Amino acid sequence: MAIPRAAKTQRRTRIQEEKEEKILEAALDVFSVSGFRGSTIDQIADVAGMSKPNLLYYFRTKEAMHRALIDRVLFTWLEPLRAFDANGNPESEIRSYIRRKLEMARDFPRESRLFANEVLQGAPHIEDELKGPLKDLVDEKAEVIKSWAKAGKIAKCDPYHLIFSIWSTTQHYADFDVQVLAVLGQEQAGSGRFEDAARFLEQLFIDGLRVKPAS
Amino acid sequence: MAIPRAAKTQRRTRIQEEKEEKILEAALDVFSVSGFRGSTIDQIADVAGMSKPNLLYYFRTKEAMHRALIDRVLFTWLEPLRAFDANGNPESEIRSYIRRKLEMARDFPRESRLFANEVLQGAPHIEDELKGPLKDLVDEKAEVIKSWAKAGKIAKCDPYHLIFSIWSTTQHYADFDVQVLAVLGQEQAGSGRFEDAARFLEQLFIDGLRVKPAS
DNA sequence: TGTAATGTTTACCAGTCGGTCAAATTATCC
DNA sequence: GGATAATTTGACCGACTGGTAAACATTACA
Known part of the structure; x- marks a missing residue:
């Protein structure tokens, strides 16, 4: 069953750590240029070198990505x-x-x-x-x-x-x-x-x- | 035949004058908040109180709107x-x-x-x-x-x-x-x-x- | 090594995007 | 008033949007 969607489990996997990092890095690239509305998940996925659904496995929505990024920065x-x-x-x-x-x-x-x-x-x-x-x-x-x-x-x-x-x-x-x-x-x-x-x-x-x- | 699309005729109609003004005013509202990528023609049409195809009758593309606006401002x-x-x-x-x-x-x-x-x-x-x-x-x-x-x-x-x-x-x-x-x-x-x-x-x-x- | 949990992908969906088209409506000018 | 040009609209298109479902692959761990 794959419901974890990050942080559902107590401890974050090494893989979670890495991928979330990679996604937020890419998200920073994209959001910082086009703003929230002007950015698309596909763009971020492209930059991160991952598939769109894979991104959405770690962050349920585009907003969640943006939020996580803001909080971190x-x-x-x-x-x-x-x-x-x-x-x-x-x-x-x-x-x-x-x-x-x-x-x-x-x-x-x-x-x-x-x-x-x-x-x-x-x-x-x-x-x-x-x-x-x-x-x-x-x-x-x-x-x-x-x-x-x-x-x-x-x-x-x-x-x-x-x-x-x-x-x-x-x-x-x-x-x-x-x-x-x-x-x-x-x-x-x-x-x-x-x-x-x-x-x-x-x-x-x-x-x-x-x-x-x-x- | 309706190919004029503004400025094809030598003299601009009163109606052209007014509508283009109205559109650019609405475009300013929208573009200034969401940027080019984040803005949609529908939004501008909404604000202007006109239909989308009507907007595109005066400005062939979204970019043309943006350009006209920039030039004017x-x-x-x-x-x-x-x-x-x-x-x-x-x-x-x-x-x-x-x-x-x-x-x-x-x-x-x-x-x-x-x-x-x-x-x-x-x-x-x-x-x-x-x-x-x-x-x-x-x-x-x-x-x-x-x-x-x-x-x-x-x-x-x-x-x-x-x-x-x-x-x-x-x-x-x-x-x-x-x-x-x-x-x-x-x-x-x-x-x-x-x-x-x-x-x-x-x-x-x-x-x-x-x-x-x-x- | 087996198995359960975690991670990834393909195919897809409904809604929105920029833009077109032809038909309908309105304004202009004789 | 009628012809002609200018304007407006509704229906529509293919591409893209955020997001889902389920099958598939991989990892961790006993």
Whole structure:
């Protein structure tokens, strides 16, 4: 009898482990480009090198695949913000947050696009995660930033919009990569663009947030 | 005989004018949410309140609809950057560019998402526009910014990444609106967020680009 | 080694997809 | 008002969609 469909048994088989991994890897490829609606199980099956029914043996529906993928990626995705240290030096915390986010945009562009696609299309599958864990984490870090501003360690500013602007500027290099490449042109298209971006963004945010001499 | 299919006749009928308008309006609704692949002609027909074959009478294919929509929207979309004045005051030019882009994010979020979806999915339909008109325009304005920096009117910085960062921060409020709303929560979700964003971004970019006193 | 559980495939289904066609309806202009 | 062109519709097509059923193959384990 083949009803297990993964996780029905207490312990996951080695084969389950491997195949689910393979499927989610392929799913990431496909969903990150075409979004949920625009992706098909057949495409994912093709990329994974497996048959469609075989995919559906491990994940009962297309939605289950998407969900599993989101769940797996979300935690990692929030890691840089979680690492934001209230007791650290404000300037270097912001600097390294930007660095880290930019590194993720460079090293995990598919993950970035997966969320971008999802949010762009109204976040029908991750609304709860946004209003729950994400909001909570941002609220917490916003408090930290606010206290820094109050203590005169950085310029007074809206912490939420600061976080939004760091998100958008860094993820831009993953989500809109084609556009960035098109505008920069062949010559500058080497991966040096990430270094250039890092330099620019650090300058922008550090100088932009420096406390101004009382005028 | 009904072969006209719009624009075959020299002059467009009033009815053609109206219906094409109606269709593109509906197409914008649908494409901006689901992207090209994820959208269906039936959806567009539904929104437009017309029958599917009727839509296909005005636009032979789904791609033709998408193309017509892109063509129509692209010019307007680049207006703010085009208005960037080489002879103006750098600070106020940057300030008003940010304002204008933010206003567009607020007033034309669908247009923003249309492009975001397209670029995110690899820009298969607008590659030429990106490498041509867009790149040319950006190159031109980048020169302007570079000359400002050289003249000591603003801090030295990479002009391309400056433009990218203005794009990303402003469009973020259109493309990732659901996320912004989720994080800000009900209480702050009024349209005041655009004013807050404007204040923050102007502070960030103006202070971030101010020439630093020789250290 | 046998056998039960797990994994894989082929064939298939009903619904949806982009798009066509011919017939019916409406607008235009003399 | 009638002829002619422009517009709209319903019926339909083959390809693809997410998903199922059952037969078949493989693995794990006593």
